[in-house]
Amino acid sequence: MSAPLHVPHERREQVAAALRARLPIGAVLSDPEDTRPYECDGLAAYRQLPMIVTLPTNEEQVLAVLDVCRELNVPIVPRGAGTGLSGGALPIIDGVVLSTARLNRIVRVDDYARTAVVQPGVRNLAISEVAAQYGLYYAPDPSSQIACTIGGNVAENSGGVHCLKYGLTVHNVLRVRVATIEGEIIELGSEALDAPGLDLLAVFIGSEGMLGIVTEVTVKLVPKPAAAQVIMASFNDVVTGGNAVASVIAAGIIPAGLEMMDRTSARMVEPFVHAGYDTDAAAILLCEADGTPLEVAEEIERMTQVLEAAGASAIAVSQTEAERMKFWSGRKNAFPAAGRISPDYYCMDGTIPRKNLAQVLTGIEQMETTYGLRCANVFHAGDGNLHPLILFDANQPGEFERAEAFGAAILALCVEVGGTITGEHGVGMEKINSMCVQFERAELDAFSAVKRAFDVPMLLNPDKAIPTPHRCAEFGKLHVHHGAVPFPELPRF
The missing domain is CATH 3.30.70.3450 (Alpha-Beta Plaits)
Incomplete structure (x- = not known):
């Protein structure tokens, strides 16, 4: 759907009033000074004030937000702690941000089964802190684990420095409880060793908030090494x-x-x-x-x-x-x-076969000369997940555009050597054009069909991750096409 240039005051008030009728006092934010903290996620280059922010505290309130938005045809952007780096939680000008930050209860820890049941707003590190009394911990450890939430980890299929041996989020989550756009609660996966039917849990993990809202997660715990x-x-x-x-x-x-x-x-x-x-x-x-x-x-x-x-x-x-x-x-x-040596940095995320590490690092070094920017390389070498940090100064005209082009070239190189455009940060808004490099139109159509199966009205995080045919036709295999920036409608910096 195409976002309007502005939202009429009457529309904002209509949606806000409908939400306030269903949610407690303080759970609906509509004044610009209240919604400004939600204008971007960790990809701060792109910002957009949301029309409204909702802060539900339980599953019933999440369903209420979904009901109102479905009835009034309002797009919804799910948001965890806002630490994501691909613009997956970037607001939509006429949409509602649904924050799960207040669903932050650890429901139970079962030391015998080695599992923990938590709400999506629980911090990643908090799970290990609670499990430590049993000699257990939660293995996936993103660099932002002190702040990022398990709901966001599920959305992005986050990893961490220990993912080589212990796996990504998808390998450590047994079950998720999900609120659908139709207002139903479904459970994907199982606390047993297997679940009947299609493996929809694996489809859901890493879906970037486009298929449903997580309300509860069951994770595996592992013994702390001696x-x-x-x-x-x-x-x-x-x-x-x-x-x-x-x-x-x-x-x-x-x-x-x-x-x-x-x-x-x-x-x-x-x-x-x-x-x-x-x-x-x-x-x-x-x-x-x-x-x-x-x-x-x-x-x-x-x-x-x-x-x-x-x-x-x-x-x-x-x-x-x-x-x-x-x-x-x-x-x-x-x-x-990175802030010690550069005013700004652009963190990329791509994955390549391990055997091509030397080739890709050499290619990135050559690109530094091509684009006139420095790049610091730090990454999960064991599984080939690169995190190049492109250093630039946003105050210098044209440097951010060069940084974006540099990043797109790195992703194109990842695809060229048999890798992918993302490992754990997601596609969001940042890599949506690079999806046209990675996948053919038939594959993108299949992704869209999966989304429509979960979200018929296409209200959950629309225009993220899966590019439209028009976008692919416009940008083709280039992130910046004929001097145009990817998202001209969004203010930057």
């Missing part, structure tokens, strides 16, 4: 470092975490967290082993041998838990640390 250590391996060039990643996996080793940072990333992070990084190395790998003390010692020894044979110029191993956490703190703070 021991863990991290190797920091240094390399004199990124190609050797990239090839070392493939060597570790080829040796039959599945580390708990396998992350890579280039020199630019290490140097921007080290003054910020004092992690002890080798800032002279062209690239560093962080390789973690966890398990029993004997298992950890054996895996550390094997990985050390593989890394040395792969060309590591130096190797350091964490000797205490505090040192291990320091090593990881640098990696997890890479995004905020």
